[in-house]
Amino acid sequence: MTIAILTDFGLEDTYTAIMKGVMLKINPELRFVDITHSIPQGDIKKAAFRLFTAYKYFPANTIFLVVVDPGVGTKRLPIIIKTNDYYFVGPDNGIFSWIYTYERCKVYSIKPIPKNISNTFHGKDIFAPVAAKLSKGIKITQLGEELKQWTFFKIPAPQKSKDTIEGEIIDIDGFGNLITNIESAKLSKKVKITIKGLTIIGIEKSYTGVYPIAIKGSAGFLEISLPNGNCAKKLKARIGTKICIHLH
Amino acid sequence: MTIAILTDFGLEDTYTAIMKGVMLKINPELRFVDITHSIPQGDIKKAAFRLFTAYKYFPANTIFLVVVDPGVGTKRLPIIIKTNDYYFVGPDNGIFSWIYTYERCKVYSIKPIPKNISNTFHGKDIFAPVAAKLSKGIKITQLGEELKQWTFFKIPAPQKSKDTIEGEIIDIDGFGNLITNIESAKLSKKVKITIKGLTIIGIEKSYTGVYPIAIKGSAGFLEISLPNGNCAKKLKARIGTKICIHLH
Amino acid sequence: MTIAILTDFGLEDTYTAIMKGVMLKINPELRFVDITHSIPQGDIKKAAFRLFTAYKYFPANTIFLVVVDPGVGTKRLPIIIKTNDYYFVGPDNGIFSWIYTYERCKVYSIKPIPKNISNTFHGKDIFAPVAAKLSKGIKITQLGEELKQWTFFKIPAPQKSKDTIEGEIIDIDGFGNLITNIESAKLSKKVKITIKGLTIIGIEKSYTGVYPIAIKGSAGFLEISLPNGNCAKKLKARIGTKICIHLH
Numbered sequence: 001m002t003i004a005i006l007t008d009f010g011l012e013d014t015y016t017a018i019m020k021g022v023m024l025k026i027n028p029e030l031r032f033v034d035i036t037h038s039i040p041q042g043d044i045k046k047a048a049f050r051l052f053t054a055y056k057y058f059p060a061n062t063i064f065l066v067v068v069d070p071g072v073g074t075k076r077l078p079i080i081i082k083t084n085d086y087y088f089v090g091p092d093n094g095i096f097s098w099i100y101t102y103e104r105c106k107v108y109s110i111k112p113i114p115k116n117i118s119n120t121f122h123g124k125d126i127f128a129p130v131a132a133k134l135s136k137g138i139k140i141t142q143l144g145e146e147l148k149q150w151t152f153f154k155i156p157a158p159q160k161s162k163d164t165i166e167g168e169i170i171d172i173d174g175f176g177n178l179i180t181n182i183e184s185a186k187l188s189k190k191v192k193i194t195i196k197g198l199t200i201i202g203i204e205k206s207y208t209g210v211y212p213i214a215i216k217g218s219a220g221f222l223e224i225s226l227p228n229g230n231c232a233k234k235l236k237a238r239i240g241t242k243i244c245i246h247l248h
Numbered sequence: 249m250t251i252a253i254l255t256d257f258g259l260e261d262t263y264t265a266i267m268k269g270v271m272l273k274i275n276p277e278l279r280f281v282d283i284t285h286s287i288p289q290g291d292i293k294k295a296a297f298r299l300f301t302a303y304k305y306f307p308a309n310t311i312f313l314v315v316v317d318p319g320v321g322t323k324r325l326p327i328i329i330k331t332n333d334y335y336f337v338g339p340d341n342g343i344f345s346w347i348y349t350y351e352r353c354k355v356y357s358i359k360p361i362p363k364n365i366s367n368t369f370h371g372k373d374i375f376a377p378v379a380a381k382l383s384k385g386i387k388i389t390q391l392g393e394e395l396k397q398w399t400f401f402k403i404p405a406p407q408k409s410k411d412t413i414e415g416e417i418i419d420i421d422g423f424g425n426l427i428t429n430i431e432s433a434k435l436s437k438k439v440k441i442t443i444k445g446l447t448i449i450g451i452e453k454s455y456t457g458v459y460p461i462a463i464k465g466s467a468g469f470l471e472i473s474l475p476n477g478n479c480a481k482k483l484k485a486r487i488g489t490k491i492c493i494h495l496h
Numbered sequence: 497m498t499i500a501i502l503t504d505f506g507l508e509d510t511y512t513a514i515m516k517g518v519m520l521k522i523n524p525e526l527r528f529v530d531i532t533h534s535i536p537q538g539d540i541k542k543a544a545f546r547l548f549t550a551y552k553y554f555p556a557n558t559i560f561l562v563v564v565d566p567g568v569g570t571k572r573l574p575i576i577i578k579t580n581d582y583y584f585v586g587p588d589n590g591i592f593s594w595i596y597t598y599e600r601c602k603v604y605s606i607k608p609i610p611k612n613i614s615n616t617f618h619g620k621d622i623f624a625p626v627a628a629k630l631s632k633g634i635k636i637t638q639l640g641e642e643l644k645q646w647t648f649f650k651i652p653a654p655q656k657s658k659d660t661i662e663g664e665i666i667d668i669d670g671f672g673n674l675i676t677n678i679e680s681a682k683l684s685k686k687v688k689i690t691i692k693g694l695t696i697i698g699i700e701k702s703y704t705g706v707y708p709i710a711i712k713g714s715a716g717f718l719e720i721s722l723p724n725g726n727c728a729k730k731l732k733a734r735i736g737t738k739i740c741i742h743l744h
Contacts, residue, residue, distance in 0.1 A: 002520055004513065010422040011259065011507065014302035017252065017283040018466075021305035024250055024281075028307055032281070033520070033528070035513040041423060042476060054510035057517035057620070059524055070476055073454025119454035120473075121466035124305070174506040175537060206569025206615035218514075218617035225616075228538060228566055258670040259507065262550035265500065265531040266714075269553035272498055272529070276555055280529070289671060290724060318724055321702025367702035368721075369714035372553070 001135040002031045004058055006051055007067045007123065008039040015121065019065070019128040026132035033058075042070035044094050045153065049171050052098035053219045055086060065123075065131040066090035073119030076151070078110040078126045080134070080144050087140070089131045091122070097152040108144030158182050165245040167222075169237055176230030177223050178237050182245060184216035184223075192246040195224055196235045249275070249383040252306055254283040254299055255315045255371065256290060263369065267313070267376040274380035281306075290318035292342050293401065297419050300346035301467045303334060313371075313379040314338035321367030324399070326358040326374045328382070328392050335388070337379045339370070345400040356392030406430050413493040415470075417485055424478030425471050426485050430493060432464035432471075440494040443472055444483045497631040498527045500554055502547055503563045503619065504535040511617065515561070515624040522628035529554075538566035540590050541649065542735075545667050548594035549715045551582060561619075561627040562586035569615030572647070574606040574622045576630070576640050583636070585627045587618070593648040604640030654678050661741040663718075665733055672726030673719050674733050678741060680712035680719075688742040691720055692731045 003023060009015040016037055023030055035054050039047045047068040055064060062085075069091045081088040081096055083103040088096055092109075099105060110130055117125035130143055158167035158181055167182040178195075184203075193200040193214050204213040207227035212235060217223035224243070226234050235241075251271060257263040264285055271278055283302050287295045295316040303312060310333075317324075317339045329336040329344055331351040336344055340357075347353060358378055365373035378391055406415035406429055415430040426443075432451075441448040441462050452461045455475035460483060465471035472491070474482050483489075499519060505511040512533055519526055531550050535543045543564040551560060558581075565572075565587045577584040577592055579599040584592055588605075595601060606626055613621035626639055654663035654677055663678040674691075680699075689696040689710050700709040703723035708731060713719035720739070722730050731737075 002524075004517070012284055012286040013421045013423075014283055014298050015421075017281055017302045018305045020281045021252070021302065021307070021310070024279075024310075025305070025307045028250075031279075031520075031527075033513055033516045035510055036508055038508040050510050054513045054517065057514045057521070059517070059521045062517070062520075074456070118464070118466045120463060120471075124466060173509045173511075175509075208570070215616060216614070218614045218620060223616075260532055260534040261669045261671075262531055262546050263669075265529055265550045266553045268529045269500070269550065269555070269558070272527075272558075273553070273555045276498075279527075322704070366712070366714045368711060368719075372714060 001029065002033055002058065002062045003065055003131050003135060004033045004035050004062055005065045006035040006047060007037045008041045008043065008047065009037050011037055015123065019123050022124055022128040023132035026129060027135045030132065030135055039068050042068065044068055048095050048097045060085040063087040063089065063131050063134050065127055066095055067123040067127055068095055069093065069122060072122050078122060079150065080108045080110060080130060080140055082106045082140055087134050089127050092151045094151050094153045097155060100152050101155055107147045107150045108140055109147050110144045156181050163247055167243050169239055169241040169243065172232045172239065176232040177217065177225045178231055179217055179219060180222045180243050182222045184221055187222060193243065195243040196237055196241060198235065249277065250279045250281055250306065250310045251313055251379050251383060252281045252283050252310055253313045254295060255285045256287040256295065257285050259285055263371065267371050270372055270376040271380035274377060275383050278380065278383055287316055290316065292316055296343050296345045308333040311335040311337065311379050311382050313375055314343055315371040315375055316343055317341065317370060320370050326370060327398065328356040328358060328378060328388055330354045330388055335382050337375050340399045342399050342401045345403060348400050349403050355395045355398045356388055357395050358392045404429050411495055415491050417487055417489040417491065420480045420487065424480040425465065425473045426479055427465055427467060428470045428491050430470045432469055435470060441491065443491040444485055444489065446483065497525065498529055498554065498558045499561055499627050499631060500529045500531050500558055501561045502531040502543060503533045504537045504539065504543065505533050507533055511619065515619050518620055518624040519628035522625060523631045526628065526631055535564055538564065540564055544591050544593045556581040559583040559585065559627050559630050561623055562591055563619040563623055564591055565589065565618060568618050574618060575646065576604045576606060576626060576636055578602045578636055583630050585623050588647045590647050590649045593651060596648050597651055603643045603646045604636055605643050606640045652677050659743055663739050665735055665737040665739065668728045668735065672728040673713065673721045674727055675713055675715060676718045676739050678718045680717055683718060689739065691739040692733055692737060694731065
């Protein structure tokens with residue numbers, strides 16, 4: 001059984017290892033995959049998108065332990081989500097917004113909360129134990145209570161008109177690729193794209209040339225990339241930078 | 249069987265992977281957990297404290313492979329420690345000082361040392377093989393010889409008087425939380441705390457407000473934190489910064 | 497079965513986790529070891545050397561998944577290499593040059609390439625699935641077709657004369673140790689070494705003193721190190737910096 005872990009804990013502290021220790025005490029047969037621990041601290045939106053880019057590649061029954069939790073110790077609920085194939089465990093702070101959008105979800109409030117726990121590290125005291133218990137086959141209905149409402153942020157949807165799709169940059173990866181919120185599967189290769197005053201003609205099949213290109217990215221969205229360079233730096237683009245696709 | 253690894257090797261070099269390869273050759277069934285590899289090079293004190301914060305969360309029989317070893321190739325001994333629940337393998341340079349303080353320990357000098365080994369990478373040539381052999385069930389008495397004396401540094405103890413506890417900052421985590429050497433379990437919530445000219449009234453139950461607060465941290469010590477901010481930067485606090493608790 | 501992974505994906509993005517998910521879908525019993533993901537982007541030479549430093553410590557039948565692939569989506573072939581003990585999977589861009597030099601290799605072009613794959617992330621679409629299939633015992637001849645020619649760069653060989661060996665720095669590790677291309681096993685301890693205007697007399701057995709020393713490194717090459725310091729910074733040495741060994 002695999003537990004895939006995404007946090008903003010960084011790699012210097014021992015918090016992620018502590019959660020793994022806690023889980024191995026409950027289920028010594030676990031396998032861990034680190035998705036990333038380098039989410040900027042408290043950046044729920046980035047965490048939510050990064051989780052979305054990775055989860056679907058994992059085998060059925062994978063449990064995702066997601067701890068980007070700036071509201072730890074406040075009233076935000078600890079939750080479990082059940083989709084067709086997966087479990088997700090973490091705080092109800094919007095971190096699962098992309099999952100809610102793309103998956104049919106049942107959401108549970110973790111109950112009972114253990115007594116005498118910290119108010120500073122629910123990853124250790126609530127989330128990791130629940131993830132490990134799920135991996136042992138303990139039923140979700142024994143670990144929580146179904147919720148009718150949960151927290152999510154609106155995923156920025158592109159604006160579509162007859163002639164254009166107006167979108168924005170929602171993530172920038174370590175190579176400087178600009179990931180847009182425009183789903184690329186059905187886009188014609190012949191579109192014209194404008195971003196940051198630059199016009200890009202057509203969608204390329206691979207990283208070629210020495211100028212920024214548009215390409216269908218592996219996450220399912222249109223990306224703007226600079227072959228062998230950092231497109232984000234080149235274009236001074238950021239999260240939120242607008243992009244327009246001219247369909248004709 | 250889990251081997252939990254803590255080093256100052258960083259994440260760019262292949263030294264940690266080499267140790268894992270060496271161990272898998274001896275025991276192909278091993279599970280590894282990386283505690284951290286980002287200890288500042290040669291910082292034995294930080295390594296010692298970070299190990300302490302994590303070890304007790306691991307299942308019984310976990311083997312801790314700890315390689316922060318600025319004296320590699322000198323006369324410092326390679327050792328194994330046996331506590332009630334765990335094994336620790338690494339250099340006798342003080343790195344296990346916190347373990348000695350909190351656990352009943354038997355300490356063994358690794359013997360015989362293999363012939364024709366490097367003088368630059370005992371992690372590969374001595375420590376990893378011994379950790380893997382322990383995981384195979386080889387007895388500690390076959391891997392070493394009990395020691396009467398070992399190396400440790402004095403853990404900075406707080407100074408207690410009738411009215412005050414004077415302590416210091418012993419670690420700063422990646423969120424900027426200041427971890428003190430003052431055990432928090434028995435502290436009243438109503439104490440007054442002074443640090444860096446700042447007075448903090450009372451111990452909070454969770455991260456609330458916009459000013460530095462005192463809170464009982466997950467490692468068992470009082471911590472000073474800035475909710476949603478970096479307290480270390482805010483207060484210009486460092487390892488060694490003094491803190492005083494006024495009990496009445 | 498172990499899959500050891502080396503990439504230039506960094507630790508912030510989810511690309512490595514995606515490959516692990518893809519592999520676990522094919523073989524849920526896999527064990528992963530991360531060699532490093534911090535190769536500078538597209539630095540095939542550094543990736544090739546780092547792979548070389550680590551591979552031989554792994555158990556027989558380890559599969560190495562190596563994805564430093566600036567030419568993804570171009571005509572460079574995806575390949576599998578079979579040596580006596582190991583498999584290597586990755587792009588045919590020179591990344592296996594050190595393996596070709598030190599191992600007897602059979603090289604296979606991966607065929608057939610799956611249809612409708614991305615041109616941006618062959619790690620996910622080609623290399624990870626092939627690595628996982630090898631781990632399941634699928635024969636290499638079912639996954640590829642033997643090649644007669646492949647890509648490699650010339651490993652910088654030292655120039656030997658009767659009195660000198662002229663070499664160069666081929667890697668610098670995180671401690672600032674300078675790794676040369678001069679094999680150290682047979683070197684006399686009494687040689688004189690010149691680098692960056694500095695003369696070093698003799699090869700030390702361990703890190704001692706306060707000046708740069710020569711030492712036989714764990715990778716099998718002569719290294720220049722500054723005990724408890726960063727030799728690369730001290731000497732302003734770089735990849736390519738010349739070094740001369742005077743044998744008499």
